[in-house]
Amino acid sequence: MTGILNISKVKKMKVILLAGGYGTRLSELTGDVPKPMVPIGDLPIIMHIMDLYSRHGFSDFIIAAGYKSDYIKAFFSKLSITKSDYTIDLATGDITIHKSSPLDWKVTIVDTGLNTMTGGRLKRLKEYIAGESFMMTYGDGIANVNINDVIDLHHRQSKLLTMTAVRPPARFGELIIEDDQVVKFEEKPQLHDGWINGGFFVCENSVLDYISGDNEMFEREPMEKLCRALEITAYKHNGYWQCMDSKKDYDKLNELWNTGSAPWLE
Secondary structure (H helix, E strand, O other), X not given: OOOOOOHHHHOOOEEEEEEOOOOHHHOOOOOOOOHHHOEEOOEEHHHXXXXXXXXXXXXEEEEEEOOOHHHHHHHHHHHHHHXXXXXXXXXXXXXXXXXOOOOOOEEEEEEOOOOOOHHHXXXXXXXXXXXXXXXXXXXXXXXXXXXXXXXXXXXXXXXXXEEEEEOOEOOOOEEEEEOOEEEEEEOOOEOOOOOEEOOOEEEOHHHHHHOOOOOOOOOOHHHHHHHHOOOEEEEEEOOOEEEOOOHHHHHHHHHHHHOOOOHHHO
């Protein structure tokens, strides 16, 4: 069974975005807004992530909110109105849409708790997934990963979980030394060893059975158990990937966007 043979089915898959954390490592920007709502250009980063999925044919999103969930709910409740022409009856509050928003997305926002861990947030969405396979990613990382290729690998390998593995740029320059002689220096090259979790998961519904409750991080006990059961496939992404963990990351992403060279649109 391949992703190509089942393309009509996978196009119906829901996309879960984990967007409930405090964003403490970006505290200078997350005091007033949750981290996924921090803007890249004139749109929050979560919209850029959702656009990536939309460009691959997926438009049914579930946002697992927590910290400042009201902010996320207010943004999306207003989004269709602000992108449409409409008439409002100020006496009754009735709104008539004349020109609909160009976005055909369906967005479900669920408050999964203020202090719930990533695994717990997924577990709390069980009723919204209704026994189906689903995709999942974080609300603060962007890439030019080919979502359909990840799904195709997931179907070919027939594992419970497929995760995108990335090799991000090193934080510091890399020295290549031979016999005490520096023979090569690269300023912040891409790491050639040591793959890390880049998000962009494809999950069978039974993955939820590996999560015990609110206090579990998905990346720890559940993934460790899945790994021991040999139920994880890695899709190796060698293209662009960036997590917005710091003000420096935020500035770099905005610089790329503002100069028209955003690699996640490639």
